[in-house]
Amino acid sequence: MQLKKSKDMSISKLLAVATSSLLAGTAQNVLAVDANNEWQVDSAVLVYSETDRVSVVEPVVSTRKKIGDDEYVKFQIVADALTGSSPNGAIKTDSVQTFTSPSGSGVYTTAAGTTPLDPSFHDTRGAISGEWEKPLNEKLKGIFSANYSQEFDYSSLGIGANLAWDFNQRNTTLTTGISYNLDQVKPVGGMPPGLSAMPTTTSVSKSKLGDTDDKTIAALLLGVTQVMGPMHLLQLNYTYSNEDGYLTDPYKILSVLDNSGALRGTDPYLYEKRPTTRTRHAVYLKDVKQFGEDVLQFSYRYAWDDWGIASHTVDMRYRYELNGKNYIEPHLRYYLQDKADFYYYNLVDGNTPQYASADYRLGDLSTKTIGIKYGHVFAENNELGIRAEMMQQQAEGDARFPDTDAAIIQLNYSFNF
Amino acid sequence: MTLKVLCLGILSVSVTLAGCSSMGVKPWERSHLAQNKMQLEPYKLDSFLDDHIYFSKEGSSGGRGAGGGGCGCN
Numbered sequence: 001m002q003l004k005k006s007k008d009m010s011i012s013k014l015l016a017v018a019t020s021s022l023l024a025g026t027a028q029n030v031l032a033v034d035a036n037n038e039w040q041v042d043s044a045v046l047v048y049s050e051t052d053r054v055s056v057v058e059p060v061v062s063t064r065k066k067i068g069d070d071e072y073v074k075f076q077i078v079a080d081a082l083t084g085s086s087p088n089g090a091i092k093t094d095s096v097q098t099f100t101s102p103s104g105s106g107v108y109t110t111a112a113g114t115t116p117l118d119p120s121f122h123d124t125r126g127a128i129s130g131e132w133e134k135p136l137n138e139k140l141k142g143i144f145s146a147n148y149s150q151e152f153d154y155s156s157l158g159i160g161a162n163l164a165w166d167f168n169q170r171n172t173t174l175t176t177g178i179s180y181n182l183d184q185v186k187p188v189g190g191m192p193p194g195l196s197a198m199p200t201t202t203s204v205s206k207s208k209l210g211d212t213d214d215k216t217i218a219a220l221l222l223g224v225t226q227v228m229g230p231m232h233l234l235q236l237n238y239t240y241s242n243e244d245g246y247l248t249d250p251y252k253i254l255s256v257l258d259n260s261g262a263l264r265g266t267d268p269y270l271y272e273k274r275p276t277t278r279t280r281h282a283v284y285l286k287d288v289k290q291f292g293e294d295v296l297q298f299s300y301r302y303a304w305d306d307w308g309i310a311s312h313t314v315d316m317r318y319r320y321e322l323n324g325k326n327y328i329e330p331h332l333r334y335y336l337q338d339k340a341d342f343y344y345y346n347l348v349d350g351n352t353p354q355y356a357s358a359d360y361r362l363g364d365l366s367t368k369t370i371g372i373k374y375g376h377v378f379a380e381n382n383e384l385g386i387r388a389e390m391m392q393q394q395a396e397g398d399a400r401f402p403d404t405d406a407a408i409i410q411l412n413y414s415f416n417f
Numbered sequence: 418m419t420l421k422v423l424c425l426g427i428l429s430v431s432v433t434l435a436g437c438s439s440m441g442v443k444p445w446e447r448s449h450l451a452q453n454k455m456q457l458e459p460y461k462l463d464s465f466l467d468d469h470i471y472f473s474k475e476g477s478s479g480g481r482g483a484g485g486g487g488c489g490c491n
Binding site (some may be wrong): 042043044046048058060062080160162168169170171172177178179219220221225226227228229230231233235237239241280282283284286288290295297301303304305307309311313319335337340361362365367373385387391393404408410412 | 482
């Protein structure tokens with residue numbers, strides 16, 4: 001299929017190209033235009049900023065090229081720089097608190113009545129990935145991928161394979177996929193033994209199990225996509241994953257209170273400890289429906305795992321066409337989570353469980369996101385977009401935690417060369 | 418509360434499925450489905466960056482595909 005560059009492609013040509021593309025493609029993931037001999041480039045810069053906490057800048061460039069009949073290669077490179085403060089897991093108290101930094105060579109303090117935040121939180125991450133999409137026969141497509149990422153205290157290497165089989169006149173697509181990741185953790189200051197005491201002065205050495213440890217993640221996907229009508233798609237996925245290895249956050253601690261409710265005098269803070277395995281499940285439903293020229297994207301996910309976490313996620317985007325070249329897309333997302341079995345706001349002296357974490361991300365939690373995107377289409381595969389969103393996280397039913405508020409700004413630009 | 422939300426999800430699925438009296442289309446009826454905005458993930462970088470944000474901030478993740486890891490995400 002050949003396509004000439006044109007800023008004003010007629011509707012009839014566009015429909016012809018679109019139809020022929022679909023006849024050759026699958027029920028899902030079919031694009032109207034293939035730019036032969038050109039790289040399709042998608043780029044974006046994300047700025048994520050929490051009030052008084054973490055800020056992230058993350059640029060991404062993704063390129064895709066057709067190398068044969070319905071055969072594509074794709075490469076992606078990502079960088080992110082993260083600065084700011086992150087909750088260390090300790091509770092706020094009526095007095096000043098002193099903590100040692102992860103390296104053990106410095107200290108930081110938290111004022112009375114404020115949630116303790118570790119100010120030494122910073123990271124730089126680079127990630128690359130490649131993907132090869134190849135038709136295996138007329139109705140079967142394979143997608144094979146590999147990825148690698150590196151942070152100063154974490155690295156990850158992964159591979160994956162997906163198969164998509166079309167049938168029922170290409171109205172139904174069955175998808176199955178597997179992936180395997182081998183990650184290595186190399187915390188600053190080494191890995192503290194779980195539930196061991198965090199030194200409160202630099203004169204006491206931090207005990208550690210070692211400098212590095214591994215974790216593996218194996219995942220399986222089973223999915224079906226159904227064309228429901230000329231303007232309606234439905235997708236249902238089930239995913240399963242198994243994590244094995246070092247799953248603890250080496251920088252998080254818990255406060256230990258005595259019977260009077262005050263921090264105990266000796267070893268008031270313990271490093272957290274999580275199980276070394278985790279099995280996760282998720283059921284994901286996505287509905288895409290067109291109303292006139294507008295498109296509603298709705299998804300619902302129910303996820304649960306053997307740590308006791310269960311969550312519901314509802315996501316909705318409505319693309320409202322202003323004219324042929326411009327659109328706006330409001331976005332709403334709501335997430336609700338039940339806590340992990342080993343989540344504790346704090347521990348009590350003399351009652352130390354087998355596993356414990358005070359990481360608020362493992363507690364009863366809700367996230368609300370509201371945002372809007374504006375897009376301008378210059379031509380096929382040549383588009384500019386900007387989105388602005390506000391995110392708020394709340395500890396459900398626990399007023400002791402302050403809300404986490406974040407602003408999200410993202411700029412996108414897509415083009416061919 | 419969890420049960421109510423689950424029931425609401427199941428009800429949404431049921432209504433969606435019940436509303437589809439005839440599933441599937443003929444090849445010549447695919448012009449709308451061919452548009453980029455009608456793909457399951459029309460803007461993959463948006464999805465990718467959203468996944469990174471929520472993977473870092475919430476206890477659950479995934480669902481769209483097989484994959485995981487790749488981030489310490491403290």
